[in-house]
Amino acid sequence: MSQSPATPLTTADGVPLKVSLRRAVRRSKLKALLLASPLLAFLLIAFVMPIVDMLWRSVDNPEVSTHLSRTVQALQGWDGESLPEEPVFAALVADLREGKEARNLGLLSSRLNYEKSGMRSTISRTARRLRTVEPPYREALIAVNDTWGELDTWKLIQREAVPYTLSYYLAAVDRQFGPDGEIVKVPEYLEIHVELFWRTFWMSAVITALTLLLGYPIAYLLATLPLRHSNLLMILVLLPFWTSLLVRTTTWIAILQSQGVLNDMMVAIGLIADEARWQMIHNKIGTIVAMTHILLPFMILPLYSVMKTIPPSYMRAARSLGGKPLLSFRRVYFPLTIPGIAAGGILVFILAIGYYITPALVGGQSGRFITNYIAYHMQTSLNWGLAAAIASILLAVVVVFYLVFNRLIGVDKVKLG
Amino acid sequence: MALPSYATRGERIWHYVFLGICALVFLFLVGPLLVIIPLSFNAEPYFTFSEAMLRLDPAGYSLRWYEDFFTSSEWLGAIKNSFIVGIASTLLATVLGTVAALGLSSRHMPARGAIMALLISPMIVPLIISAAAMFFFFSKVNLAQTYLGVILAHTALGIPFVVITVTATLSSFDTTLIRAAHSLGANPTRTFFKVVLPLVTPGVVSGALFAFITSFDEVVVVLFIAGPEQRTMPIQMWSGIREQISPTILAVATLLVLLSMLLLTTLELLRRRGERLRGLSPG
Numbered sequence: 001m002s003q004s005p006a007t008p009l010t011t012a013d014g015v016p017l018k019v020s021l022r023r024a025v026r027r028s029k030l031k032a033l034l035l036a037s038p039l040l041a042f043l044l045i046a047f048v049m050p051i052v053d054m055l056w057r058s059v060d061n062p063e064v065s066t067h068l069s070r071t072v073q074a075l076q077g078w079d080g081e082s083l084p085e086e087p088v089f090a091a092l093v094a095d096l097r098e099g100k101e102a103r104n105l106g107l108l109s110s111r112l113n114y115e116k117s118g119m120r121s122t123i124s125r126t127a128r129r130l131r132t133v134e135p136p137y138r139e140a141l142i143a144v145n146d147t148w149g150e151l152d153t154w155k156l157i158q159r160e161a162v163p164y165t166l167s168y169y170l171a172a173v174d175r176q177f178g179p180d181g182e183i184v185k186v187p188e189y190l191e192i193h194v195e196l197f198w199r200t201f202w203m204s205a206v207i208t209a210l211t212l213l214l215g216y217p218i219a220y221l222l223a224t225l226p227l228r229h230s231n232l233l234m235i236l237v238l239l240p241f242w243t244s245l246l247v248r249t250t251t252w253i254a255i256l257q258s259q260g261v262l263n264d265m266m267v268a269i270g271l272i273a274d275e276a277r278w279q280m281i282h283n284k285i286g287t288i289v290a291m292t293h294i295l296l297p298f299m300i301l302p303l304y305s306v307m308k309t310i311p312p313s314y315m316r317a318a319r320s321l322g323g324k325p326l327l328s329f330r331r332v333y334f335p336l337t338i339p340g341i342a343a344g345g346i347l348v349f350i351l352a353i354g355y356y357i358t359p360a361l362v363g364g365q366s367g368r369f370i371t372n373y374i375a376y377h378m379q380t381s382l383n384w385g386l387a388a389a390i391a392s393i394l395l396a397v398v399v400v401f402y403l404v405f406n407r408l409i410g411v412d413k414v415k416l417g
Numbered sequence: 418m419a420l421p422s423y424a425t426r427g428e429r430i431w432h433y434v435f436l437g438i439c440a441l442v443f444l445f446l447v448g449p450l451l452v453i454i455p456l457s458f459n460a461e462p463y464f465t466f467s468e469a470m471l472r473l474d475p476a477g478y479s480l481r482w483y484e485d486f487f488t489s490s491e492w493l494g495a496i497k498n499s500f501i502v503g504i505a506s507t508l509l510a511t512v513l514g515t516v517a518a519l520g521l522s523s524r525h526m527p528a529r530g531a532i533m534a535l536l537i538s539p540m541i542v543p544l545i546i547s548a549a550a551m552f553f554f555f556s557k558v559n560l561a562q563t564y565l566g567v568i569l570a571h572t573a574l575g576i577p578f579v580v581i582t583v584t585a586t587l588s589s590f591d592t593t594l595i596r597a598a599h600s601l602g603a604n605p606t607r608t609f610f611k612v613v614l615p616l617v618t619p620g621v622v623s624g625a626l627f628a629f630i631t632s633f634d635e636v637v638v639v640l641f642i643a644g645p646e647q648r649t650m651p652i653q654m655w656s657g658i659r660e661q662i663s664p665t666i667l668a669v670a671t672l673l674v675l676l677s678m679l680l681l682t683t684l685e686l687l688r689r690r691g692e693r694l695r696g697l698s699p700g
Contacts, residue, residue: 028525039513047573048538050554214442225678236447242677244634246654247670251449254464264465354543356638371545391546400429404540
C-alpha cells in the first residue's frame with residue numbers, strides 16, 4: 001500500500017518480482033529439459049543416428065574415387081571425345097593391381113556393375129590376367145576385354161569419381177544416367193520400383209477406404225451405446241489390436257488358402273466346385289483382406305473418440321427442424337466426424353505403406369509392397385545403397401503425412417486403447 | 418442407441434440392418450482369432466477342419482501340436498530369448514520414458530511439440546526402415562548380432578508407448594494433491610510415495626505393458642539385426658510360416674491370443690483402478 005507505483009514489486013530478499021519470476025521459470029525449464037535429456041540422448045544414438053546414417057548411405061559413393069584413385073587422377077582433363085591415352089591405362093593397371101592385392105575389387109566391380117551391366121565380369125577378367133599384361137597397356141587391356149575400348153566405360157568412371165551420387169535415387173525410380181550424364185529410363189525388364197511404389201500407395205488407399213467403411217458403423221455404435229454395453233463391445237475391437245501381428249496373419253492364411261477354412265466351407269455347401277477353389281491368398285486379395293483386418297482398430301479408435309464428443313441432441317435437433325434421417329446425417333453428424341476420419345485415415349495410411357510382414361507372408365508376387373523390395377535389396381541383391389535410397393523416399397512420404405497428422409491432430413492427442 | 422419413439426418404419430428397418438452390419442464387422446474382427454483356437458487341436462497336420470473334427474469325434478482332436486511346442490528346444494529357446502529381450506528393453510524404456518514424461522508434462526518444457534514429435538517417431542517410421550537403418554549403423558559399431566543391439570533397438574521402439582501413456586496419466590494428475598499433502602504435514606518423500614506414486618503407477622505399468630508387447634511381437638528389426646543366437650519367438654513363427662508350415666504355429670498362436678486376453682484384462686483393470694483413484698468414476 002505504501003509503495004509508490006514507481007518502485008517495482010520485490011520479493012522478501014529485495015529482488016524485483018519480475019526477475020525472480022523469470023529466474024524461477026528458467027529453472028523449471030532447465031529441470032524439464034534435464035529430465036527429458038537421457039531419453040533424447042538415447043534416441044539420438046539408437047534411432048536418429050541410424051536414420052541419418054541410412055540417408056547418408058543413399059548418396060555415399062566412395063568406391064570409384066578410392067579404389068581407382070590413380071585412374072581418376074589421370075582422367076582429369078580428358079575430353080571424352082576419343083579413347084584416353086596410355087597414362088590412363090597404366091594408372092588403371094596400377095589401381096587394379098593394388099586392388100587385387102588388397103582383395104577389394106569386389107566392391108568396385110559391383111558398384112560399376114549397377115551402372116553398366118557387364119562391368120563385374122570385365123573387372124574380374126582383367127584382374128585375373130593382370131600378371132601377364134605388358135606395356136603398352138592400352139592395347140593390352142583392350143585385348144583382354146574390349147569394354148576398355150569403349151568411350152562409355154571411361155565416361156562412367158569419370159562420372160562416378162564424385163564422392164556423392166544421385167544414381168541410387170535414380171535407380172529407385174527406375175532411371176539411370178546415360179553415357180553422357182543424361183537421365184534415361186532403365187531397360188524395360190528392369191523396371192519394377194515405380195510400379196511397386198504406385199501399387200503400395202493405391203493398395204494402402206484401398207485398405208484405408210475399407211477400414212473407414214467397416215470402422216465407421218462400429219465406431220458409431222460404440223459411441224452411441226450406453227457405456228456398460230460399449231465397454232464390452234470395445235473389448236472385441238481391442239482384442240485383435242492386442243493380438244500378435246503374426247498370429248493375425250497366420251489366421252488369414254488358415255482361412256483363405258485354397259485348402260483353407262473358407263474354401264472348404266464353400267465347397268461343402270456346394271457354392272463352388274472342388275476343382276474351382278478360389279485363390280484368395282498370395283495375391284492382392286490376401287494382402288488387402290489381412291491388412292484391413294489388422295489396421296481396422298486403428299481406424300475405429302480415433303473415430304470413436306471423436307464421435308464420443310458429439311452430443312446426441314444435435315441429431316435430435318436436426319430431426320425436429322424437419323431434416324430427414326439421411327439429410328440430418330449428411331449435413332449435421334457426418335461433418336462433425338471429419339476430424340476423426342482424417343486422424344484415422346492418415347494413421348491407417350501411414351501404417352499401411354510401411355507394412356512389411358503381412359504383404360511378405362500373404363501377398364505372393366502380385367500383392368507385394370515396396371517395403372518387400374527394401375528387404376530384397378538388403379538381404380538378397382545386397383545393393384544397400386539402393387535399399388537406402390528406396391527407404392529414404394518412403395521415409396519422406398511418411399514424414400510428410402506425419403507432419404500433416406501432427407498439424408491437424410497433434411501427436412500428443414494419440415490415445416492407446 | 419435405442420430407437421426414438423418417433424422413428425418411422427423405414428428407420429426401424431434400417432436400425433436392424435445397421436445392427437446386422439455391425440455384427441458382421443465384429444465377426445470379421447474377432448472371428449479369425451476364434452477360428453484358429455479349435456484348429457490348433459487338430460489331430461491331422463493340416464490348417465483346416467478335418468471331417469473327424471466336424472463330427473466332434475474326439476479322435477479328431479489332439480494336443481500333439483502343444484506337445485510339439487513344449488518339447489521343442491528351438492521354440493523354448495526362442496521363448497527364452499523373447500523374454501530376455503522383452504524384459505530388458507521394457508525396463509530400459511519404462512525408466513527413460515517415465516523420467517522424460519515427467520519433464521514433458523511440465524508447463525515450462527521448451528520446444529515441447531518438436532520433442533514430442535521426435536519421441537513418438539519410432540512408432541511412425543515404418544519398421545522396415547528402422548530395421549534397415551539400425552542394421553547399417555549397428556554393424557558399424559559392432560552391435561549387430563548381439564543381445565545388447567536387439568535390446569537397444571526394442572527399447573527405441575517401445576519408448577513412444579511409454580511416453581504417450583505416462584504423459585496422459587500425468588496430464589490428468591491434480592497437482593493440488595501435492596500441496597494438500599504438504600499442508601497436512603507430509604514431507605516431500607512421504608508425499609511422493611503416498612500420493613504421487615500410487616496415482617501414477619497404473620499409467621507407468623500400462624506403458625510398460627505396451628512396451629513389452631511391442632518387443633514381444635516384433636519381427637522386422639530382429640530379422641535384420643539379430644544373429645541365430647538371438648532368435649526370438651516371432652522370428653521362429655515367421656520362419657515357420659515361410660518354410661515348414663505346421664499346426665504347431667497354430668498352437669503358438671492360440672497361446673499368444675490367450676496372452677493378449679490376459680494383457681487386455683490387466684490393462685482394463687489398471688485403467689479402472691487409475692480412474693477410481695483419481696475419483697473420475699464411482700466405485
